[in-house]
Amino acid sequence: MGPLIPNGIIPIEWDSIIAIFIGIVFGFVLESSGFSSSRKLAGVFYGYDFAVLKVFFTAAAVSVIGLYYMDYLGYLDINQLYVHPTYLWGAIIGGVIMGVGFVSGGFCPGTSLCAVAIGKLDAWIYVGGIMIGVFLFSELYSFFEPIYNGYFLGNITLIDSFGWNPYWVIFIFSIIAIVAFAVSDMVRKKVKKVFY
Amino acid sequence: MSSKNKKNSHVYWNPYYGGFLLGIIIIFTFYLTGRGLGASGAMKSSVVTIVDKVAPTHAENNAYYSKFISKEDSPMNTWLVFEALGVLIGAFISGGLNGRIKWRVQHSPKISSNRRLVFALLGGILFGLGAQIARGCTSGAALSGMAVLSSGGFLTMLAIFGSAYATAYFFRKNWI
Amino acid sequence: MDKKKIARVAAFRYKILAIIFLVLAGGLVLLPKYQKQEGIKSETLLSHANSTERYISTDQIANKIINQDPSFILIDVRNEDSFSNYSIPNAINIPLKKIFDEESLAYLNQNQFDVVFFSNDNFYADQAWVLCDRLGFKNLRVLNGGLNKWFSTIINPKMPNEDMPDEEFELYSTRKAASMFFGVVYSDQVTTEDSNVKPEAPKQVITVQKKKKKVAEGGC
Numbered sequence: 001m002g003p004l005i006p007n008g009i010i011p012i013e014w015d016s017i018i019a020i021f022i023g024i025v026f027g028f029v030l031e032s033s034g035f036s037s038s039r040k041l042a043g044v045f046y047g048y049d050f051a052v053l054k055v056f057f058t059a060a061a062v063s064v065i066g067l068y069y070m071d072y073l074g075y076l077d078i079n080q081l082y083v084h085p086t087y088l089w090g091a092i093i094g095g096v097i098m099g100v101g102f103v104s105g106g107f108c109p110g111t112s113l114c115a116v117a118i119g120k121l122d123a124w125i126y127v128g129g130i131m132i133g134v135f136l137f138s139e140l141y142s143f144f145e146p147i148y149n150g151y152f153l154g155n156i157t158l159i160d161s162f163g164w165n166p167y168w169v170i171f172i173f174s175i176i177a178i179v180a181f182a183v184s185d186m187v188r189k190k191v192k193k194v195f196y
Numbered sequence: 197m198s199s200k201n202k203k204n205s206h207v208y209w210n211p212y213y214g215g216f217l218l219g220i221i222i223i224f225t226f227y228l229t230g231r232g233l234g235a236s237g238a239m240k241s242s243v244v245t246i247v248d249k250v251a252p253t254h255a256e257n258n259a260y261y262s263k264f265i266s267k268e269d270s271p272m273n274t275w276l277v278f279e280a281l282g283v284l285i286g287a288f289i290s291g292g293l294n295g296r297i298k299w300r301v302q303h304s305p306k307i308s309s310n311r312r313l314v315f316a317l318l319g320g321i322l323f324g325l326g327a328q329i330a331r332g333c334t335s336g337a338a339l340s341g342m343a344v345l346s347s348g349g350f351l352t353m354l355a356i357f358g359s360a361y362a363t364a365y366f367f368r369k370n371w372i
Numbered sequence: 373m374d375k376k377k378i379a380r381v382a383a384f385r386y387k388i389l390a391i392i393f394l395v396l397a398g399g400l401v402l403l404p405k406y407q408k409q410e411g412i413k414s415e416t417l418l419s420h421a422n423s424t425e426r427y428i429s430t431d432q433i434a435n436k437i438i439n440q441d442p443s444f445i446l447i448d449v450r451n452e453d454s455f456s457n458y459s460i461p462n463a464i465n466i467p468l469k470k471i472f473d474e475e476s477l478a479y480l481n482q483n484q485f486d487v488v489f490f491s492n493d494n495f496y497a498d499q500a501w502v503l504c505d506r507l508g509f510k511n512l513r514v515l516n517g518g519l520n521k522w523f524s525t526i527i528n529p530k531m532p533n534e535d536m537p538d539e540e541f542e543l544y545s546t547r548k549a550a551s552m553f554f555g556v557v558y559s560d561q562v563t564t565e566d567s568n569v570k571p572e573a574p575k576q577v578i579t580v581q582k583k584k585k586k587v588a589e590g591g592c
Contacts, residue, residue, distance in 0.1 A: 003230030015229065016278045022225050023282015026233055029221065030283070031290035033214030038302055038316075040208070042371045045364035051211045056339065058215025061393070063222035063343040068400050070227065082231040084332060084341035086348030091337070094330025095355020098323050102360045103367045105319020108334040109327065110235035110283065112320075117284045118291030119299045122309075122316040129320015130236065134243040136321065137328040141260035147329055157345040166345060167400040174397035178390045194372050212389065 002076040027114055036114040038106030038122060039194075045103055047191035050184035057177040064170055086161075088151035105129065207294075222343050229275070232340020236333040238280030239324065240264070244271040304371055315370055330355075412508050420505050427516040428488055430525045431543075434550040437461060444486035444513075445479060449500045460490065460522060461554065468496050471503060481509050490515035490522075527551050 004010045005018075033055050034040045043049025070076040102108060105126050107115060112130070115123030137144060159166050208214075225233055244264045248255040248271065255261040264271045291297045303312035327333040330352050332341070338356060341349015381388075412420075420426065436444060437460070446463035448455050455465040466476045480487055487504075489497035489512070497514045504512050515522070524530070529547035532540040 002227040004228050006230040010228065015275060016273075018228055019275045019278035020282040020285075022221065022228075022233070023279035023284075024286035024289070025221055025282075026218075026279070027283035027286025027288075028290045029209075029214055029217045029286075031287035031296075032209045032294070033211060033218075034208030036287060036291065036296070037206075039304065039371060045360055046368065046372050048372065051208070051214075054211035055215040055218060056334075058212050059218035059222060060339060060342040061397070062216050062219025063226075064345060065397055065400065066219065066223040067226060067343060069396075070223070072400070072403060076227055078344070080230055081226050081344050083344050084232070084337050084346040084348045084352075086346065086351065087331065088351070091330050091348045091351040092355045094326040094328070095352045096359040097326030097329065098333065098352075099326075099356045099359030099361075100363050101319040101322030101324075101326060102334075102356060103319070103364050104370075105316045105323060106371070107316075107319070107323075108235070109239060109323065110233070110333065110335040113235060113238075113280055113283045114287035114291075117287035118297045121299060121301045122303070122312055125313050126316040126320040126323075127239065129317040129322075130239045130324035130327070131243050131246075131320075132317075133321040133324020133326075134236075134240050134328055135247070135324075137325050138243070138247070138258055138260040141258065144329060145259070148331075153347070156347050158347050158350065159345060161347045165401075167403075169345060171394075171397045171401050174394055178393065181386075181390075192372075212386075 001074065002070070003080055006080060026110075027117065030111060031114045031118065035111040036118050036120065036123075038111075038115065038120070041108075041111060042103065042106045043194070046194070047187045048194040050181075050188060053184055054181060057180060061170075061174050061177045064173070068166065068170060083155040083157055085155045086153040087148070088153055090147050090151065093147055101133075219343075222340060225340075226343065231275070232336060232343060233279065234276045234332065234336035234340070235280060235283065236324070236327040236336060237274065237276030240328070241271045241274055241277050304369075307370055312370070315367070412506060417502070417506055421502070426501065426512065426514055428513045429516050430522050431547070431550075433460070433488065433515060433522075434526045434547075434554075438550060438553050444488055446488050446490065446515075447479065447500070449489055449491050449496045454492075458519075460519070463490070466500075468500055471500055480504050480512075481507070483510050486511045486513055488513045488515055490518050493518040493520050527554060527556055 001007065002009075005012060005015055010018075030036070034051055035055070040049050041052050044052040067076065067078060067081070071078040098108075105112075107123060107126050109127075109130055112123045112126045116127055141148075154160075157166075158164055158169055222233060225231065241264065244255070244261050247258075247261055248265055255265060288297070301309040301312055303309050323333065327336075330337055330348075332338070332352065334353075334356060338349055338353035342353060343349075433446070435441075446460055448459045448463040448465045449468045449471070450465075451467045452465060455463075455467075459465070464479060466473075466479065470476055471480070481504075487509070489500045491497045491500075494514060494517065497518060501512050501514050517525075526547055529544055529551060532544050
């Protein structure tokens with residue numbers, strides 16, 4: 001029963017090797033989907049290309065449905081998976097800052113790595129910028145610490161927060177995703193084409 | 197040959213297809229390792245390593261760096277760093293197959309490449325800062341968080357896209 | 373003709389995909405839910421229960437204690453009164469009621485030592501064994517016959533009759549030696565240093581903290 005490495009079914013030594021292989025496939029899919037192009041990524045905010053939205057939501061919906069099916073069939077224990085911790089204001093403020101960075105730079109860290117690999121100089125600068133950002137955060141850690149460590153709500157899921165049934169959450173999430181895809185296609189038809 | 201490549205170099209996969217495969221990878225990652233994907237963690241490790249090399253005492257005294265420094269192990273020896281290496285390799289393979297590998301600055305024809313680089317740097321700084329505050333970027337917090345229905349993941353995702361849409365107007369010159 | 377047909381289907385391809393997608397998501401809602409069983413499967417439990425290895429004899433335990441074998445811990449599952457009255461040296465008292473307490477689990481759920489349960493007979497020890505085995509704890513044993521057998525074999529071994537085979541006599545002498553180790557005084561041996569025969573104060577058993585299942589670490 002999964003997850004395989006934390007349960008000792010695959011020895012921990014494989015961890016790094018598996019990491020590289022997963023990374024290769026991850027990078028390959030990102031690059032092939034066009035995520036190495038900042039103008040394609042930024043298109044989602046101006047309505048001329050919704051690849052980010054489509055890839056992102058499809059991936060989230062497919063993975064959550066798949067994980068819950070695996071949990072249902074007993075291949076995986078969903079309670080053993082790592083749940084991203086919720087620091088209420090940290091998530092919001094960090095997200096807002098990241099959003100501005102996203103529009104300004106046109107990448108997120110994962111996609112910038114793809115762009116670095118194929119020689120986009122703006123991505124090299126962008127990665128340098130991320131490192132400076134991390135450096136600034138660390139130097140000013142005492143200033144950010146109350147947000148970073150405060151308002152900790154635990155490693156909670158939507159089920160814990162609102163008491164929703166996870167299966168309904170997934171179903172509604174899928175409907176939202178499909179509606180979003182349909183709307184994005186309609187918007188794209190109306191917006192002036194941008195060639196990049 | 198080269199003309200054919202040029203013609204195809206901007207043809208990408210169908211986004212649903214890419215998204216589907218990405219979802220499968222996330223499932224696979226969770227199934228094998230019990231954790232999600234990530235990207236900014238590798239950059240954090242690099243920064244910690246550099247600071248530790250340049251100014252070890254400073255790194256030890258700083259409350260944030262010292263979390264990631266241990267005597268026995270290099271901060272580079274983490275899952276995320278290996279994964280990021282894999283991403284570089286994978287993207288290189290994909291870019292190579294489609295003839296997209298080239299040194300260049302990609303920018304809208306309306307702006308200069310210097311302006312593009314300045315905004316890229318600015319965006320990177322902001323994203324690096326934000327990713328540390330939120331403990332994860334779009335892949336680590338939002339995508340992998342949403343896969344397990346983490347409240348924080350959804351919150352981060354909403355905040356990123358919300359603020360990006362809210363501020364998109366001010367950056368429109370750079371893109372369209 | 374065929375091409376036209378394909379084109380007509382292809383025009384709907386996203387709608388078809390969306391429907392497949394919704395059916396899969398809806399399937400999760402509609403699938404019958406069942407309570408997941410924690411721990412090992414019933415069949416595995418049965419095969420563990422039938423295994424002869426789950427019992428350990430009093431002689432083996434006596435031998436291990438005398439040789440100061442550090443590889444096991446003795447768990448007395450009787451109540452506190454009986455435990456304070458008498459128990460096997462170095463045993464730890466975890467009454468059956470408290471078996472799932474936080475501090476008890478530290479002793480039971482670990483991979484480092486063999487855990488040997490005992491009570492007056494097999495009854496409570498077997499119950500403890502089943503409860504713990506079902507949760508998937510490792511290296512669980514039951515002291516065969518419990519304290520009653522401990523008394524009748526180790527503390528107060530029966531002298532074999534003269535027509536019994538040699539092995540019985542050998543067994544008797546080792547048991548007798550063992551009982552002396554555990555503080556029984558025989559009249560034919562009372563000559564020298566009595567104090568040496570006394571059992572040592574129960575030594576501290578170093579337990580491992582319950583090793584939590586390795587929690588997967590974070591993303592970014």
